[in-house]
Amino acid sequence: MQRDRRSDAPAPPGLPPGPRAVIGQSLPRLEDGPLLRGQGLFAADVNFPRQVTMRVVRSPLAHGRLVSIDAAAALAMPGVVAVWTGADTAAIPPIPFRATRVRGLEPYCQPILARERVRYVGEPIAAVFAEDAYVAEDAADLVSAEIDPLPAHLDAAAPPGEFLPGLGTEATVVRKEYGDVEAAFRAAHAIVALDLSVGRHSGVPLETRGAVARYDAARDVLELHGTAKKQHWNRDEIARLIGRPTHGVHLFEGHVGGGFGVRGELYPEDVLVCLGALRLQRPVKWVEDRREHLVAANHSRQQRHRIRAAVDAEGRLLAIDNVFFHDQGAYVRTHGARVADMAAGLLPGPYRLPAYRVAGHFRLTNKTPAATYRAPGRFETSFVRERLMDAIAARLGLDPVELRRRNLIGRDEMPYARPVDALGVDVVLDSGDYHALLDRALARFDWAGTQARLADRRARGECVGAGLAFFVEKSGLGPADGVRVSVDATGSVELVTGAASVGQGVETVLAQICAEALGIDYRRIRVVRGRTDRIEFGNGAHASRVTVMSGSATYLAALAVRAMALETAAMELQTTAEALTIRDGRILRIARPDEPLMALGDIARQMGPNSPLMRGRTPGLTAERWFYSDHMTYPYGAHLAQLRIDRDTGEVRVERYLVAYDIGRAINPMLVEGQIAGGFAQGLGGALFEEFRYDDEGQPLSTTFADYLIPTMAEVPPVEVLIAEDAPSPLNPLGVKGAGEGGTNAVGAAIAAAVDDALGRPGAVTRLPIAPRTMRRLLAETAR
Amino acid sequence: MSDGGCASRSIAVTVNGSVCRAEAPVRLTLSDFLRQTLHLTGTHLGCEHGVCGACTVLVDGRAMRSCLMLAVQADGHQVTTIEGLAAPDGSLHPLQAAFCRHHGLQCGFCTPGLLTTLVEFLKDCPDPTAAEIREAISGNICRCTGYDSIVAATIEAARALRGDGTTP
Numbered sequence: 027m028q029r030d031r032r033s034d035a036p037a038p039p040g041l042p043p044g045p046r047a048v049i050g051q052s053l054p055r056l057e058d059g060p061l062l063r064g065q066g067l068f069a070a071d072v073n074f075p076r077q078v079t080m081r082v083v084r085s086p087l088a089h090g091r092l093v094s095i096d097a098a099a100a101l102a103m104p105g106v107v108a109v110w111t112g113a114d115t116a117a118i119p120p121i122p123f124r125a126t127r128v129r130g131l132e133p134y135c136q137p138i139l140a141r142e143r144v145r146y147v148g149e150p151i152a153a154v155f156a157e158d159a160y161v162a163e164d165a166a167d168l169v170s171a172e173i174d175p176l177p178a179h180l181d182a183a184a185p186p187g188e189f190l191p192g193l194g195t196e197a198t199v200v201r202k203e204y205g206d207v208e209a210a211f212r213a214a215h216a217i218v219a220l221d222l223s224v225g226r227h228s229g230v231p232l233e234t235r236g237a238v239a240r241y242d243a244a245r246d247v248l249e250l251h252g253t254a255k256k257q258h259w260n261r262d263e264i265a266r267l268i269g270r271p272t273h274g275v276h277l278f279e280g281h282v283g284g285g286f287g288v289r290g291e292l293y294p295e296d297v298l299v300c301l302g303a304l305r306l307q308r309p310v311k312w313v314e315d316r317r318e319h320l321v322a323a324n325h326s327r328q329q330r331h332r333i334r335a336a337v338d339a340e341g342r343l344l345a346i347d348n349v350f351f352h353d354q355g356a357y358v359r360t361h362g363a364r365v366a367d368m369a370a371g372l373l374p375g376p377y378r379l380p381a382y383r384v385a386g387h388f389r390l391t392n393k394t395p396a397a398t399y400r401a402p403g404r405f406e407t408s409f410v411r412e413r414l415m416d417a418i419a420a421r422l423g424l425d426p427v428e429l430r431r432r433n434l435i436g437r438d439e440m441p442y443a444r445p446v447d448a449l450g451v452d453v454v455l456d457s458g459d460y461h462a463l464l465d466r467a468l469a470r471f472d473w474a475g476t477q478a479r480l481a482d483r484r485a486r487g488e489c490v491g492a493g494l495a496f497f498v499e500k501s502g503l504g505p506a507d508g509v510r511v512s513v514d515a516t517g518s519v520e521l522v523t524g525a526a527s528v529g530q531g532v533e534t535v536l537a538q539i540c541a542e543a544l545g546i547d548y549r550r551i552r553v554v555r556g557r558t559d560r561i562e563f564g565n566g567a568h569a570s571r572v573t574v575m576s577g578s579a580t581y582l583a584a585l586a587v588r589a590m591a592l593e594t595a596a597m598e599l600q601t602t603a604e605a606l607t608i609r610d611g612r613i614l615r616i617a618r619p620d621e622p623l624m625a626l627g628d629i630a631r632q633m634g635p636n637s638p639l640m641r642g643r644t645p646g647l648t649a650e651r652w653f654y655s656d657h658m659t660y661p662y663g664a665h666l667a668q669l670r671i672d673r674d675t676g677e678v679r680v681e682r683y684l685v686a687y688d689i690g691r692a693i694n695p696m697l698v699e700g701q702i703a704g705g706f707a708q709g710l711g712g713a714l715f716e717e718f719r720y721d722d723e724g725q726p727l728s729t730t731f732a733d734y735l736i737p738t739m740a741e742v743p744p745v746e747v748l749i750a751e752d753a754p755s756p757l758n759p760l761g762v763k764g765a766g767e768g769g770t771n772a773v774g775a776a777i778a779a780a781v782d783d784a785l786g787r788p789g790a791v792t793r794l795p796i797a798p799r800t801m802r803r804l805l806a807e808t809a810r
Numbered sequence: 811m812s813d814g815g816c817a818s819r820s821i822a823v824t825v826n827g828s829v830c831r832a833e834a835p836v837r838l839t840l841s842d843f844l845r846q847t848l849h850l851t852g853t854h855l856g857c858e859h860g861v862c863g864a865c866t867v868l869v870d871g872r873a874m875r876s877c878l879m880l881a882v883q884a885d886g887h888q889v890t891t892i893e894g895l896a897a898p899d900g901s902l903h904p905l906q907a908a909f910c911r912h913h914g915l916q917c918g919f920c921t922p923g924l925l926t927t928l929v930e931f932l933k934d935c936p937d938p939t940a941a942e943i944r945e946a947i948s949g950n951i952c953r954c955t956g957y958d959s960i961v962a963a964t965i966e967a968a969r970a971l972r973g974d975g976t977t978p
Contacts (some may be wrong), residue, residue: 054910062906062920064852064892068919071851160837232856232864232953236841283854283919284953316857391812529917558921700913704957731951740948744958769956 040759041542041581042752043156045689048542049760052427055534055795056549057527060281067280070313077238078107081162083152083169084322085144088724089174092144095152099168105161107306109169110153110298118301121292121357124259131188131457131608134390136357137740138294138301143190144173145356146392147726150294150323155302155310155412162164163571180726182389183330188437190392197354198388199414202364204445205381210345214336218417223793224406224774226328226353227716229399229708229737231528233283234319237300238252240309248275250300253556254282255290255526258565261558263292264300273302279556285528285569286708287398288324289697291360295322317442317729326399328353331370333412334768341422341429345381346414348373352388355395356565364449368403368500371448375498376460377410382429382446392724398568399425400708402766405774409794412495412775415664420788426779427468428495432461435613439552441756445802448536449503449569457659457753458688464496467664467686470748475669476682484786489671489805490681491786495772495781498662500766502574502757504533504655507565509579511540511587512648515625517611518549519544521583524564525576526556530766534571536580538693539760543584545608546626570661570764573693578758586649590708591629594639594647599623659755661763663687665776671784676801678714679780680743690763694705698765699747704770707742712770713777714795715741821885826894834881840874841865842881843881844891847854850875852892852922856951863950866923867891886913895929905969906930908926912963916954924950932968940965 038633060066083095097109102603120135136361140151150245152169156162161580179195180189186196211217238251248270253260257277265275281287295312296638313320331350337343352366366386374382382582399405407767434453442455468474476492483490510522522542525532533553541548554560555567592603595613600605607614610621613629627648635645668682692698715735719727726809728734754761781801793800827835832847839860844850856864858877865877868890895903905925908914915921916964917974924947931938931946938946943964944957954958 055913057918058910058915061897061915061921062902062909062925064850064922066852066918068851068854070845070855138843159842160835229918230953231917232862232951233854233858233917281919282917285918286953316859316862531916696913700916700955700959703958704916704954705956708953708957730859731857732859736951736953738948739944739957740949742957744961745956769908 030217035418036258040761042277043754043761045593045780046147046542048538048548049693050695052694052759053534053538053548055531056537057531057533058153067285069238069280071107072238072251073311074238075239075283077311078155078157078306079159079162080157080302080310080312081151081154081166082295082318083154083166084318085140085147085149085151085173087173087175088147089176090144091172091176092140092142092151094415095169095171097152097169097172100165101166102156102431103161103168103318105157105164107155107157110139110140111151111472112137115301116141121359121738122263125360126358128363130360131197131362133193134197136294136356136359136395138297144561147396147724148318148394148437149356153298155306156497159745160486162693180391180393180720182328182391183284183351186389193463195390196387197358198363199387200388201384202367202370202446203383205345205476207345207347207381207383208213210381210665212735214344215339216337216421216738217334218337218414218421219334220414220417221332221792222407222410222413223330223794224327225717225795226541227323227718228324228326229284229286229288229714231284234316235289235293235295235323237296238309239302241307246274248300248303249278250296251278251279251280253279254528255285255568257526258557258564258566260292260296262809264297268300268304273624276559279526282528285567285763286400287326287402287506290526291324310553316731319728320729321394322732324397325355325394326365326396326402327406327712328396329406329578333414334409335414337418337767341418341424341432343377343379343717348379348384350386351508352386353391354388355391355393357395359395359397359638360532361397365398365402368448369407369447371453372404372500372737373407373411374444374484374498375408376435378435386721393720394718400705401499401770404497404767405584405709405712406773408495408497408772409774412772414586416779416782417789424480426494428487430464431461434464434496436461447657451657455498456657456755456757458660458751460496462660462687463662463686463750464664464753465749467666467684470686471666471684473666474648480668488704489784490669490674491526491780491782491783492666492668493776495665495779497766497772499570499771500658501570501661502655502659503569504575505573505615506652506654507575507579508561508650508652509576509583510561510648511580511583512646513587513626513630514738515627515631517550517625519546520554521551521580522554524561524565525572528567530701532567535574535693539577539580539718540584544588545583546611550611569653570766573762574659574758575653577693577762579651581759582651582653583649583688587647587652590624590649591647594633595624595630626690655756655757657757659757659763661687661689661768663768667771667776667780669777669780669784671781671801673805676798678796678801680710683743684746684748685752686748687768688753689765690754690761691751692749692765693751698749701765702747702769703745705767706773709770710742711737711775712795715797716799717795766770817851819882819885821882823884824888826890836880836882838881839877840879840881840884841876844876850893852963854919854922856919861951863927864923866919866950868926868930871930871933873927890926892925895925900955905967908967908970910965912959912966913978914955914960916961920952924952936968936972938968953954
């Protein structure tokens, strides 16, 4: 799993479990200073002399033939530099796939400006370049498009039809199967079938997308600023799309105002600003407004499942047959079929399942293209799977907790290989004690006492209930990540990573790992991330991968630097490396720890290129190490919810919420809690409030924050967090699993169960979000 | 800044204690004036329609959405932005310090608006309950934290501002 490419040295021993001097401590973040002082550098804060502003003209119709675009009036405006339409960008290939390529998806790729057809409201059809943002916006209003309207495809579960001439609405079907499903259904004691839907919603970071490109002719380098998430892949693809050598394009990351899966994918606008900077020979800045973001950045989640389970008389799962319809929207973007693939492969979650069959119908509609959003494919399928478990419990008259206990995979069955794949790798649940975590969560929540108290309140007429969901997350997607750790002559450390940061605390976490291994104050470590000009390769920040992959690479690199420093010091001090250690950046004899002998900076100076010591060797107190992984690591947890429904307004008030999550090891527990609490708030949005709605003609109805309802402090209760470290991952030296998505994963599932319980109607909730209008309908049905 | 054919006015706005004189197109928003004319980019724009609260600044001590206010409306008034919260010696305002200690920010994009809103709130309500804090900032969207760490930070900052001396 871990290999040292340079030396073939044996892997260092894993870090012993439990909190260490730096790892496992809730230290303040390195990131906070500039952010608190208003000194951050978000995309819109980047400016260059002579820059022009780009404004994108977007399709006003969901589907139609693009007959012509008239830009004459816009071009005549003072301050307008250029207006482009699809004809001006026809030579540029469409946005490519990064993930889960499936043959046959290519015709559904998005051009950077529409030609011949428009396929969703918000699709870029022209780009205006002007001296400032106000003029650009005025001019964009003057660009008029003649479009012959066509009927819009809006229901992914409708029978397949023709999406484009000769191309169907069903781009592909994701199929996976193991075991004898038919036999299991024939032998079943009971068959439970459900029809469940999750509404279209997405990450909606508070910072809208932005990009600033400039071409520096002096160095012959095109720079793109305001980037996020996947700088190296995006750099490679931008270079290819615009026909430049890869080394002639560099991407830079400043601060990122939230990622959540959406931000940092390669979008048409990113390519447009790069092309603009080259053609206009002036820096080009683009910052979208909120309405644009809500119709143009990736949507997510919309899926309808028709699912059946076969169970024996004790409620044990025998088979699941999962047919679902994935509403992809109008194009297939960078993720290919990834979300549908994850939904297909990861639905079984924490349960033993002898036979499984899935058919994921990947369908195009005339809506904004969809891709990943925090816990992609898992928020949806945890809702579906846990609804199914609740329905089985209700059918057999079993307690929902007991039903789950009977099906949870046991600790002695780990690692548990499920004969199915997801994200291109086999699903092997690496470690876990699911039963123990469930017990701890129930005890912390006082589940039994809660049930009794809620029964009393219901008897007094209140509409209150509790619900629970169990889930498995996935994290640490490989295959590789590298980190270079260097000590300078002042004893400061620079850590260069191919990872990125979307605001979650990457710098602090990597610095803590480096500090632990090297023996230095974490505040003396500068983390450089999200820059293609500082490290050759990188896989970025997504899929809860940074702490696992880049964290492990950091650990290996820092240990290597430590070993180099100790060897050099030992030579100098006429002793052995084993007799020495490093504390607070100083070399000490283990036997005489009160006498600092030399500083790391001194050693770095001695290892400079002009030092006789280094003759014939590569100079510098520096090491680059790569960490490789063929398998993901699988954190797991439980969500427990208690809520009250207002019978008059349909308002759902969450009274208590517990997330129990085993992530193997928490590098910084405060940041892990922050990930879980923030993830929960987003999950709550998807469960109760957030939805991109469309009218019958495909006009989006959720285009402001007054219509797309992000939970505010009034809706989000304090969340209780139980971080468990019972099951360290055997797949990396730190034992870590990713912490970023477990707070979101099972919120829809747990809230749905609690609403059922409050209504006293198992299976009442079949669709998310449970908006107030839905809740009022459920209340009315229950009253009948 | 082009005025798009619109008129402009000479304005004088006191921003973080310094008088700033400029020629402002009448349609220029206060937020764009701060960010583009004065290069104070700490004030962030999250929605530009007055819902998210990221652009909140203090105008004569009162929290205002700078995206919904024109620069010319600030003529003759005192504006405090995120850049003006720390003490002249650079030490953090108690709210800023408490946000750091309690992990009251992740991406930091909403933080300037939350801090300015809370500066006003704690002046009016120096000893708030958690429920009062939740009410006070229910008009600021944070997409990262889940809010509770912000409540905890505000309680601690209020204590420090009252001079209880119990701040760690």
